Amino acid sequence: MARIFGIEIPNEKRIEASLPYIYGVGRSTAKRILEQAGVDADIRTGELSEEQLVKIAQVITSEGIIIEGDLRREKQTFMKRLQQINCNRGMRHRRGLPVRGQRTRTNARTRKGKKRTQGVVAKK
Incomplete structure (x- = not known):
């Protein structure tokens, strides 16, 4: 399982559907995060590189999204x-x-x- 901010998100789902497993991130927020990070929403979470996971985490912190x-x-x-x-x-x-x-x-x-x-x- 991939980890973002210490939260495990499922590998087998699309990243767009996996991000809402983080408390405070919904469907629309997940779409916005992925657009700004430049990550394709149809990629499975398990297929993401470490760089892409870091980009997603950076977007969440830079946008000031309060989570967990x-x-x-x-x-x-x-x-x-x-x-x-x-x-x-x-x-x-x-x-x-x-x-x-x-x-x-x-x-x-x-x-x-x-x-x-x-x-x-x-x-x-």
Whole structure:
């Protein structure tokens, strides 16, 4: 497997499809990186030379694309800031509810987790 910034990307796929394995690089960003590096998008990752891998890494750093740990840390600090100022988005992040206005009466299972039925205690 080829390594870019310590991330292993699959050899058997086209480089255009392999680059999105890096957190913070999507399809359109991968295309832009390959154009600027002068690398053909149809080449398999395993067929790339060391020079081409270095060029790709240089383009990512020169473009200022934030990837992997830095991006995760940045997103985490944004979320912590929202929680500290007690805004609505921060409160919903804290409670594990949908943040962007989705309904929660039904659905929202991805965010809320497995359904837990509330038991009713009968009076004596």
